Amino acid sequence: MVEPIFDYQFRLILIGDSTVGKSSLLKYFTDGKFSEVSDPTVGVDFFARLVQVQDGTRVKLQLWDTAGQERFRSITKSYYRNSVGALLVYDTTNHDSFERIPNWMEEARRHIAPFKPVFILVGCKSDLPESAVTSEEVNRLTVNCDIKSIITSAKTGDNVEEAFRLITEEIYAKLKLGEFRADDENWDGIKRGFNGSGSGGGPLLMGEQVSKCC
């Protein structure tokens, strides 16, 4: 498989209690890619996808998901370090999972320091229609922590794309403002893509040309 051309690579993590729906978020995000692969051990990047931000820049999202590995907490935390963003996932029908969000956030902050990760709060709606978390509670948290929030559906996949797009845009905006630097040799949170230049609309065209002449 040919590696698609991208301008930047962002590493993101999905965190939250173990049964909040992180895996189904990922399933929708990767377009059910792993169900087509008969063997998960063949070396495909299950957790990678290309998204395009508003100015046309192409970003490869590399997700460090730990689904299934949660119990090995001492190692999963070391995955945090090389991330630029974190999706804080809770189950809308499980208030406990919402209450633990600040802990997850603090944990991620500590491990990613001195870099300052971008967070987004993602509520996963399961089959049950009633939410155990009120919108006031969500508002309070997002205002206090200055983060965006979104409700997705684990059943239909609604808003999953949007959740990933929101956090990608925010990271990209900070990158443009100079709050993040690509290619820090001690950190893999943001890397520059294959076509090297990585600055706005131009590179995409250049990237296409490169791929054509090869």
Add this chain to the structure above:
Amino acid sequence: MKQTLSCYKKFREVFLLTYRNFVRPLDVVSLLWKRYQYFEKKTDRTSVIHTRATLDLFVDVVNSLTPMDLEQGMVTKVRDCIYYLVNNGEILNALKARKGLIVKYSVRVKLLCPKPTPVSLAITAEGQTLLQWSATSIAQQMTLLDSELFRQLEPAELLLWAREQTEDLCPALNNFTEHFNKVSYWARSKVLTCVTSRERNRTMKKLIEVMRKLREYSNFNSLLAVLAALDSAPIRRLGFSRRLTEALKPHAALTDSSGSFRTYRLALSESKPPCIPYIGLVLQDLTFVHIGNVDFLADGKVNWIKRWQQWVVLEPIRRFHSCQYGFIRNDSLLAFLNNFDESLNDDELWHLSEQIKPRSKN
């Protein structure tokens, strides 16, 4: 004909490993037993063949029961069947079934009512430090401890866990992960409780030597636990010397997730048994196979492709179970390691780390 036979054998293996996902073990045992009793009363040739085949599968099912399958109802049922077989002159089959039952039941008792391993009272580990032991001895004793817990992991139980993610389905897995985390926090504590930076560097160097040995023994489990320790934020923020960074490099690649953990999988596939794999990745693979594939096809039939994938993920565990390490127990070193019980928690580790190097203000 030969091919059909090997296909049948494979199918049977996959069935034995995965059937708990769609039928209760007690139902399988009861139905097979009913079938056996139905045919064994008849004397025509076909019935005799069915009798043998059914009994053969029955014994395999009993032998593949996991410790957690052996609830009271199951034990009673199987015991009654064994009595019947003995009275019926099926001594060999009865013995085979009985042997499996006893082994698994004793594991169950051990898991549900664990007794602490006695450490000889004459041995005291007081005043000892990590540096006085050789990396080889440490790695060997760590591997012995890991291997004992690894052998208690039942592939069929891991499969149930990946589905339900509830802890009581798989106590052996709890013990295993608990131990993994303990090893990792023990290693962190050893580094951060060093008083001088010289001592800290020597401790880290020792741990890296231990990792090299663990790699040699194909014990990926403790190798990753120690790696996670040295890679943890409270230690990493202190900064490593260039030499330490270089020495860590070949190991650090093992946790790179790109290409679905290509580096680690390659290393694992190149190692010869005995071997202890990193179970976290097995659980992750099982989780993705589970959410990515339906249990039943549109016509209501069992999705065997999914079962086949699960078997592929779990098969190496069974293979590694059959080979043991030949290391000899070293009681004084084990007393020093003290089952990795002496360690600090996250907050304490951060506190020490910030005492060594205060947090920068910005």
